[in-house]
Amino acid sequence: MTITSGKLRNRVVLLRKVRTRDANGGFQTNWAPVGDPIAAQVEGISGNESIIAQALQGVSFYRILLRYRPDITDADQLSYGTLTLNIRSAVDPDGRRRETLILADTGSPQKVA
Structure with missing residues (x-):
């Protein structure tokens, strides 16, 4: 799978x-x-509801594809518009160092401490 610049229409931080x-x-x-x-x-x-901090909250799941970045880990987060996405995995899907595939969600925020 090759990334073309036309597919990279979104901006994340x-x-x-x-x-x-x-x-x-x-x-x-x-x-x-x-x-x-x-x-x-x-x-x-996809999305579903989870009990977070003893309250029912919606959780959305996202797939983010970007050019290869070896420095992204599951200890990081992404900001996308008004959303803060918790990175659950960041992998090089084909091992060719062309792209990074990230799975993230809006669920329970990661601890800061």
């Missing part, structure tokens, strides 16, 4: 945990953007 010193001398962990927005193909796969 890679988010990574960063630790910053707070006013009390301790550290605070937040999500921060890594680099510029990335051209991607974003497809909604």
Whole structure:
């Protein structure tokens, strides 16, 4: 499967945990953007409802395809429009270092700490 630039119509921002010193001398962990927005193909796969924090919430699943990025892991997140997507897997589907396939969801956010 070859990625053509016409398929990469969406823009996502890679988010990574960063630790910053707070006013009390301790550290605070937040999500921060890594680099510029990335051209991607974003497809909604499915959705369902889950009990998160003792409340019924909708969860949507997404398949994101982008040019090969070896630095993306399941500890990262993506920002897509108003959505924050938790990366569940990021793989090179054919091992040729041409593309990265990401499966992500809007479910329970990953812990920041």
